[in-house]
Amino acid sequence: MKILVTVKRVVDYNVKIRVKPDGSGVELANVKMSMNPFDEISVEEALRLKEAGKASEVIVVSIGPAKAEETLRTALAMGADRAILVETEDAVEPLSVAKIVKGVVEAEQPGLVIVGKQAIDDDSNQTGQMLAALLGWAQGTFASKVEIIDASNANVTREVDGGLQTIEVKLPAIITTDLRLNEPRYASLPNIMKAKKKPLDKRSPADFGIDTAPRLKVLKTEEPEGRKAGIKVKTVAELIEKLKTEAGVL
Ligand code: AMP
Numbered sequence: 450m451k452i453l454v455t456v457k458r459v460v461d462y463n464v465k466i467r468v469k470p471d472g473s474g475v476e477l478a479n480v481k482m483s484m485n486p487f488d489e490i491s492v493e494e495a496l497r498l499k500e501a502g503k504a505s506e507v508i509v510v511s512i513g514p515a516k517a518e519e520t521l522r523t524a525l526a527m528g529a530d531r532a533i534l535v536e537t538e539d540a541v542e543p544l545s546v547a548k549i550v551k552g553v554v555e556a557e558q559p560g561l562v563i564v565g566k567q568a569i570d571d572d573s574n575q576t577g578q579m580l581a582a583l584l585g586w587a588q589g590t591f592a593s594k595v596e597i598i599d600a601s602n603a604n605v606t607r608e609v610d611g612g613l614q615t616i617e618v619k620l621p622a623i624i625t626t627d628l629r630l631n632e633p634r635y636a637s638l639p640n641i642m643k644a645k646k647k648p649l650d651k652r653s654p655a656d657f658g659i660d661t662a663p664r665l666k667v668l669k670t671e672e673p674e675g676r677k678a679g680i681k682v683k684t685v686a687e688l689i690e691k692l693k694t695e696a697g698v699l
Contacts, residue, residue, distance in 0.1 A: 450503065450504050450505060450559070450560035450561065450597075450600065450620075451504065451505060451506045451507075451508060451557060451558065451559040451560060452495040452498060452499070452504045452506070452507050452508070452559055452560070452561045452562075452563060453508050453509075453510060453550075453553065453554060453557055453559040453561070453562045453563070454488070454491045454492050454495045454507060454508070454509045454510070454524070454529065454562075454563045454564075455488065455491070455509075455510055455511070455546075455550055455562070455563075455564045455565070455576070456484050456485065456488040456491070456492065456509050456510070456511050456520055456521065456524050457484070457485040457488055457511060457512075457513065457517075457520070457565070457568050457570075458482050458483070458484065458485075458511060458513050458514075458516065458517040458519070458520040459482065459483065459484075459485045459568055459569055459570040460475065460477065460480055460481070460482060460483075460569075460570055461480075461481040461482060461483040462483070462486055462569055463481075464480055464481055468670050468671065468672050469670070472669050472670050472671065473667060473670065474667060474670055475570075475670065482516070482519075482520075483520070483523075484520045484523050484524065485565050485568050485569055485570075486565075486569060486628075487565025487566050487567060487568075487569075487625075487626050487627075487628075488524075488565045488626075489527075489633040490565070490626045490627075490628070490630050490631055490633055491563040491564065491565055491624075491626045492507070492509065492524045492527050492528075492529060492633065493527070493630075493631045493632070493633040493634060494563055494595060494624075494626060494630055494631055495507040495529070495561075495563055496527060496528045496529070496634075497631065498561075498595070498597060499528075503597040504560075504561070504597075506530045506531075507528070507529045507530050508529065508530065508531055508532070508533065508557060508559070509521055509524040509525070509529045509531075509532045509533070510532070510533040510534075510535065510550060510553050511532070511533075511534055511535070512535040512537065512541050512545075512546050512549050512550075512654070513534075513535075513536070513537065513541070514536070514537070514538050515534075515536055517534055517536075518534055518649060521533075521534055521649060522641075522644050522645065522649075523636060523644075525644035525647040525649075526636030526637075526640045526641040526643070526644035527633070527634055527636050527640070528634075528640070529647075530647070531647060531648040531649070531650070532647070532648070532649045532650070533553060533649070533650045533652060534649060534650070534651050534652070535549050535553075535652045535653065535654060535656075535657070536651055536652070536653055537653065537654050537661055539661050539662075539663075540663070541654070541661045542573075542661075542663055542664060542665060543571075543573045543575035543576040543579055544575070544579055544664065545654070545659055545660075545661045546576050547575075547576050547579035547580040547583055548583065548657070548659045549654055549657050549659050549661075550562070550564075550576070550580050551580060551583045551584055551657075552656075552657030552658070552659065553657070554580075554584060559621065560600070560620050560621050561597075561603070561620060561621060561622060561624065562577075562580065562586075562621070562622075562623050562624070563623075563624050563625075563626060564576055564577035564580065564623060564624070564625050564626070565577075565625065565626055566590065566591055566625040566626055566627055577590060577623050577624075577625035578590065578623075578625075580623055581622075581623040584621075584623070586621055586622050586623055587618040587619050587620075587622040587623070588618070588622060588623040588624070588625070589603070589605030589607060589616055589618045589622060589623075589624045589625070590607060590624075590625045591607050591608045591609070591625060591627040592605045592606065592607060592608075592624050592625065592626055592627055592630055593606050593607065593608050593613065593627050593629045593630050594606035594615075594630065595624055595630070597620075598617075600620065601619060601620050602617055602618070602619060602620060603617070603618050603620055603622060603624075604616070604617055604618075605617075605618055605624060607627075608627045608629065
């Protein structure tokens with residue numbers, strides 16, 4: 450069984466985001482970019498399934514600018530077998546991403562597609578679900594455990610409000626990954642060198658007949674309100690008094 454993993458190049462999660470002066474989005478010039486953290490978890494899970502003998506090949510795909518090749522090379526250095534870059538300089542919305550990935554799925558015929566639960570730049574949490582709908586496949590979202598039972602079934606444990614829920618999904622299926630699924634490995638230096646020689650296919654959205662023109666328009670982007678400075682109280686009685694009269698929470 451092949452596993453297809455989607456990986457998105459996003460602003461590194463350690464970077465302090467700055468909103469552009471005109472409010473049209475966040476500043477991307479000279480900002481460190483990395484693989485979306487949920488996608489690192491997806492790559493790790495696919496590699497573990499391959500190492501456990503449940504998968505034969507791990508293919509990674511990214512839709513984005515030429516520089517997304519770096520993100521794909523990171524996944525190859527972690528251990529993925531080959532990569533596909535669907536190159537576009539446009540910002541691609543989740544529906545277009547899902548349609549392009551559907552095209553890749555039709556060409557590659559994977560038994561499992563692993564998608565991050567959300568991209569930390571747009572926080573859409575849409576792509577995996579849209580892809581499942583477009584393909585008419587089962588989906589196990591917010592996965593914290595994945596077990597391949599046999600060629601046609603997998604169990605997915607999902608993080609839900611009240612705790613953990615385990616479902617059985619028919620394969621092929623879409624899985625979206627949550628934080629507690631695993632801890633991704635680091636790529637070793639020899640593997641980073643080897644990854645430079647692994648195959649990377651370059652395609653364009655037009656190869657899949659997809660027009661990536663946006664359907665949404667960002668009206669405004671604002672910085673979150675800064676936190677107000679705290680105060681120190683001298684006694685528990687004063688704390689309770691302030692919680693009652695000033696904060697109004699008691
Ligand atoms: P979103 O629906 O935008 O929050 O993204 C959820 C997941 O979809 C991400 O974690 C990625 O796995 C995948 N994804 C979204 N956009 C892209 C992209 N441009 N290239 C590759 N994967 C993507």
